[in-house]
Amino acid sequence: MFQLATLKNLIPMIVLIIGVLPASPAEAVEPTPDKQVDVDGGVAPQLLQIDKMIAEVWDAYQINPSKPATDSEWCRRVYLDVVGRIPTADEASSFAADNSNTKKQKLIETLLYDDLYTEEFARNWTTVWTNLLIGRTGGTENRSMINREGMQKFLRDSFARNKPYDKFVHQLISATGTTAPGGEDFNGATNFLIDKVNEENASLATAATTKIFLGLQVQCTQCHNHPFNDWKQQKYWEMNAFFRQARAIGQGMQSGMGNVATLTDRDFAGENGNSPDEAEVYYEMRNGLVAVAYPVFVDGTEIDRSGYVSQTNRRTALADLTVKSPYFAKSIVNRMWAHFLGYGFTSPADDLGPHNVPTHPALLDYLGQEFQSNEHDLRQLISWIVLSKPYGLSSRQNKSNVSDDPLLGEPPKFSHFYLRQMQAEQLYESLMATTAGVQRSGSYAEQERVKNEWLQQFNTAFGTDEGGEATSFNGTIPQVLMMFNGDMIKSATSVAQGGLIDTIVRAPMSNAQKVETLFWKGLGRKPKAAELSLAKTLINTNGGNFAEGLRDMWWVILNTNEFIFIH
Amino acid sequence: MNRKTPRGMNRRHFMSHLAGASALTGTALALGQTLRANAQEMQRNQKAAILLWMGGGPSSIDLWDMKPGANTGGPFRPISTNGDVQICEHLPMMAQNMDKMSIVRSMSTREADHMRGRYYMHTGYVPNPNVKHPSYGSVIAHQLGTQRPELEIPAFISVGGESEGPGFLGMAYSPFSVNSSGRVRNLNLGISPDRMASRMQALKLMENDFIDQRRGIAANEHAKVLGKTLSLMTSSQMEAFRVEKEPTDVKERYGDTNFGRGCLMARRLVEAGVPFVEVNLGGWDNHQNIFNTLENQKLPELDRGMSALLEDLAQRGMLDSTAVMWMGEFGRTPNINGNTGRDHWARSWSVLAGGAGMKPGVAIGQTNEDGTRVQGQSYSSEDLMATVCKSLDIDLETTFTSTSGRPMKIANSGKLIEGLI
Numbered sequence: 001m002f003q004l005a006t007l008k009n010l011i012p013m014i015v016l017i018i019g020v021l022p023a024s025p026a027e028a029v030e031p032t033p034d035k036q037v038d039v040d041g042g043v044a045p046q047l048l049q050i051d052k053m054i055a056e057v058w059d060a061y062q063i064n065p066s067k068p069a070t071d072s073e074w075c076r077r078v079y080l081d082v083v084g085r086i087p088t089a090d091e092a093s094s095f096a097a098d099n100s101n102t103k104k105q106k107l108i109e110t111l112l113y114d115d116l117y118t119e120e121f122a123r124n125w126t127t128v129w130t131n132l133l134i135g136r137t138g139g140t141e142n143r144s145m146i147n148r149e150g151m152q153k154f155l156r157d158s159f160a161r162n163k164p165y166d167k168f169v170h171q172l173i174s175a176t177g178t179t180a181p182g183g184e185d186f187n188g189a190t191n192f193l194i195d196k197v198n199e200e201n202a203s204l205a206t207a208a209t210t211k212i213f214l215g216l217q218v219q220c221t222q223c224h225n226h227p228f229n230d231w232k233q234q235k236y237w238e239m240n241a242f243f244r245q246a247r248a249i250g251q252g253m254q255s256g257m258g259n260v261a262t263l264t265d266r267d268f269a270g271e272n273g274n275s276p277d278e279a280e281v282y283y284e285m286r287n288g289l290v291a292v293a294y295p296v297f298v299d300g301t302e303i304d305r306s307g308y309v310s311q312t313n314r315r316t317a318l319a320d321l322t323v324k325s326p327y328f329a330k331s332i333v334n335r336m337w338a339h340f341l342g343y344g345f346t347s348p349a350d351d352l353g354p355h356n357v358p359t360h361p362a363l364l365d366y367l368g369q370e371f372q373s374n375e376h377d378l379r380q381l382i383s384w385i386v387l388s389k390p391y392g393l394s395s396r397q398n399k400s401n402v403s404d405d406p407l408l409g410e411p412p413k414f415s416h417f418y419l420r421q422m423q424a425e426q427l428y429e430s431l432m433a434t435t436a437g438v439q440r441s442g443s444y445a446e447q448e449r450v451k452n453e454w455l456q457q458f459n460t461a462f463g464t465d466e467g468g469e470a471t472s473f474n475g476t477i478p479q480v481l482m483m484f485n486g487d488m489i490k491s492a493t494s495v496a497q498g499g500l501i502d503t504i505v506r507a508p509m510s511n512a513q514k515v516e517t518l519f520w521k522g523l524g525r526k527p528k529a530a531e532l533s534l535a536k537t538l539i540n541t542n543g544g545n546f547a548e549g550l551r552d553m554w555w556v557i558l559n560t561n562e563f564i565f566i567h
Numbered sequence: 568m569n570r571k572t573p574r575g576m577n578r579r580h581f582m583s584h585l586a587g588a589s590a591l592t593g594t595a596l597a598l599g600q601t602l603r604a605n606a607q608e609m610q611r612n613q614k615a616a617i618l619l620w621m622g623g624g625p626s627s628i629d630l631w632d633m634k635p636g637a638n639t640g641g642p643f644r645p646i647s648t649n650g651d652v653q654i655c656e657h658l659p660m661m662a663q664n665m666d667k668m669s670i671v672r673s674m675s676t677r678e679a680d681h682m683r684g685r686y687y688m689h690t691g692y693v694p695n696p697n698v699k700h701p702s703y704g705s706v707i708a709h710q711l712g713t714q715r716p717e718l719e720i721p722a723f724i725s726v727g728g729e730s731e732g733p734g735f736l737g738m739a740y741s742p743f744s745v746n747s748s749g750r751v752r753n754l755n756l757g758i759s760p761d762r763m764a765s766r767m768q769a770l771k772l773m774e775n776d777f778i779d780q781r782r783g784i785a786a787n788e789h790a791k792v793l794g795k796t797l798s799l800m801t802s803s804q805m806e807a808f809r810v811e812k813e814p815t816d817v818k819e820r821y822g823d824t825n826f827g828r829g830c831l832m833a834r835r836l837v838e839a840g841v842p843f844v845e846v847n848l849g850g851w852d853n854h855q856n857i858f859n860t861l862e863n864q865k866l867p868e869l870d871r872g873m874s875a876l877l878e879d880l881a882q883r884g885m886l887d888s889t890a891v892m893w894m895g896e897f898g899r900t901p902n903i904n905g906n907t908g909r910d911h912w913a914r915s916w917s918v919l920a921g922g923a924g925m926k927p928g929v930a931i932g933q934t935n936e937d938g939t940r941v942q943g944q945s946y947s948s949e950d951l952m953a954t955v956c957k958s959l960d961i962d963l964e965t966t967f968t969s970t971s972g973r974p975m976k977i978a979n980s981g982k983l984i985e986g987l988i
Contacts, residue, residue, distance in 0.1 A: 397781050
């Protein structure tokens with residue numbers, strides 16, 4: 001599992017010491033002047049607008065924003081949020097040493113567009129979207145038709161090529177073909193709906209599609225009118241009608257391929273079976289009366305009622321309508337904002353219903369429109385968010401913005417960065433990055449298998465008709481037990497030959513520099529004087545054994561709140 | 568499971584290495600709450616609650632509130648019990664134990680969605696984007712667990728499932744989740760206790776440094792969980808999880824199933840002083856083929872485990888101080904659907920409650936001839952919570968100041984269920 005360090009891996013460390021370590025001890029405290037310029041010298045209008053509209057709310061509440069985050073903090077945040085791991089010691093220290101005032105711009109452009117990072121970028125967003133579309137437990141249960149590998153292949157490809165978001169979603173909604181890579185007609189996108197269309201008259205498909213891509217939670221209205229707004233049951237069933245041609249056909253497990261299934265569309269003759277030209281859906285209202293529904297989009301747009309696929313492919317029609325909806329653009333903006341800032345403009349971030357008023361409605365609308373007119377380019381959206389002022393603020397609160405804390409039940413004002421814990425996948429990738437360099441052994445599939453095995457220990461599926469799952473990687477005792485005593489941590493802190501500790505001990509640098517290396521690796525910053533003393537103490541309690549002392553220091557670093565929190 | 572006891576060092580000595588690490592040890596109360604609880608009362612007899620959680624929403628009309636004459640009644644017949652009620656013929660062992668539990672047949676709630684129903688039945692509150700309410704277990708862990716300084720393992724334990732979280736009470740009151748085998752992963756220290764203590768000392772310093780930088784409550788919560796984890800790792804009370812140590816005949820009586828083992832573990836945990844244990848039995852979301860599923864899978868497992876637990880608690884004299892509850896997110900439709908199943912139904916359904924001095928053997932309230940409506944007074948999640956809290960001598964006037972500054976009564980001002988308490 002862990003790549004043995006070779007001479008190759010020693011070189012970056014030597015380069016680090018010779019050329020790249022910053023000389024100034026004050027580095028850790030002074031942030032770069034906050035000026036985001038693009039390479040042509042102008043500032044992107046979207047950045048100006050974000051900063052302006054966020055600041056308006058600060059003024060309205062009379063709070064002052066926190067000061068900017070330090071370079072180390074900002075750099076660590078960006079790596080975790082964009083490529084899903086902490087920066088290596090090399091990456092962190094070279095960012096810190098860079099004195100240009102366009103370094104933030106340069107870093108984000110590198111992570112988004114440089115070939116060196118394409119694979120990691122794609123892997124990170126594949127993880128995020130796999131969890132969203134099929135869940136952490138999707139495809140792991142016996143009766144499932146989902147082929148996880150197939151899903152991830154589609155996602156990886158989409159993110160590596162920066163496929164426009166509207167095309168991406170259109171494919172997911174209207175996909176036909178088979179689920180497993182290697183099969184004929186393979187279309188990884190089919191894995192989104194494959195487990196959601198057969199049961200319960202496609203209720204899962206209806207709920208998931210509207211929630212994930214439109215930010216509209218219609219599942220309550222399956223049985224009764226919405227409790228908080230004036231959506232009626234009719235609306236749910238009209239959306240549900242779009243899925244009635246879809247059919248999933250399972251072909252079981254096949255060797256070398258995993259779950260194989262086919263997603264297809266068949267002629268629908270209406271629920272009574274004999275009206276294919278006006279193919280209707282029935283539902284029962286609370287008062288016992290039966291009502292009828294035809295496909296109508298959330299904004300009231302009706303489509304042809306024919307159930308013949310050759311006449312009207314309902315899922316394709318739904319996909320066409322979805323990607324043009326203003327909810328479409330707003331919901332992805334909200335979701336991405338929540339990914340980077342910890343909270344969206346609504347709570348929850350995937351509920352844009354009329355009862356849920358956004359904290360910054362004009363900004364959400366503006367960004368939605370900008371996203372739409374910039375070809376639904378996700379990387380562009382990421383750069384607007386990452387280079388914005390709110391994303392660059394420190395998580396240290398001041399007297400005036402202590403009250404700005406969603407954990408206290410307040411809607412967020414983004415006047416300081418909000419602490420949040422890493423996800424299990426980010427922890428895994430971060431540990432991989434520290435111990436094995438960024439290159440890993442084994443094929444991609446093999447690496448994923450090992451990783452998924454480790455991740456499964458945290459996940460449980462609820463096994464109800466709503467899907468639903470829970471993770472125990474949420475800051476509780478089992479997680480801490482794993483960080484204290486788990487095999488992966490034991491491995492990471494081992495003094496065995498060729499491992500991280502051994503490599504550092506044998507490097508040609510001073511003991512102080514060796515301790516420093518651990519801090520750059522784990523926390524992306526220089527150690528403080530008190531922390532160097534701490535390391536000395538740990539070495540002493542190990543009877544002067546330097547390697548064992550470093551081992552304890554590394555264990556401590558990995559177990560701190562500073563390590564596990566994105567701050 | 569080979570848990571290393573700090574050899575040659577008793578627990579107190581080990582923990583003293585961390586003297587002064589107030590953020591890491593002790594049971595510091597969560598931020599932002601006040602309570603006026605009756606501490607003396609509770610110390611006298613160690614009260615506890617066991618929640619048998621039936622994930623998916625179990626049918627009441629086929630188990631506890633039979634309607635043999637109606638067209639909603641289904642194929643099961645009622646049988647008599649040693650209480651004043653009749654229950655399903657496929658729960659014969661429970662029929663011998665209805666002198667210990669009562670059936671509240673008059674539950675009527677409004678959440679028929681799994682996630683919302685789960686949240687509501689676990690907290691007594693409807694989901695709200697601005698506040699995360701604490702789960703039953705977290706509330707009781709907070710009220711009773713903090714009064715038991717000798718308890719070294721978590722005060723809220725969930726067997727075979729994750730339950731709902733602690734909300735504004737903070738991470739320290741999260742459920743500790745374990746599967747029914749009782750095996751807790753990653754308990755092995757792997758290094759000497761002395762060395763662990765020295766690591767913890769260093770960790771404490773770095774933790775506190777970060778907390779002093781005032782970046783938010785989450786940093787403090789992390790430190791508290793570190794302390795709780797350490798406490799658990801070094802505790803001999805971990806033995807309570809080891810169900811396999813029970814005599815064979817006891818294990819057989821509970822049943823060789825996850826639920827059976829879970830119930831047995833609950834008894835052991837309560838004996839060790841844990842005030843709240845939740846035991847999960849899922850698979851009740853029977854939208855199709857319900858009668859087969861119930862008769863051949865769910866009911867035998869439920870019947871054996873639950874009856875064994877009640878008998879065991881009674882025999883050991885523990886039933887008087889232990890509240891036992893049985894419920895799911897909601898009930899199921901009296902109307903049988905086209906797939907021989909029943910769908911979600913919250914309008915009229917049943918829960919069971921007993922122990923801790925609650926009146927056993929009766930039915931509280933009733934539904935109409937076909938089970939579609941409650942007749943007379945109906946009850947909600949808050950009402951059940953209030954009743955159970957009262958049975959555990961928890962003051963219903965107890966108020967939490969939720970993190971949003973709003974005071975919240977412990978059982979959302981639920982009323983006591985008449986006839987039960």
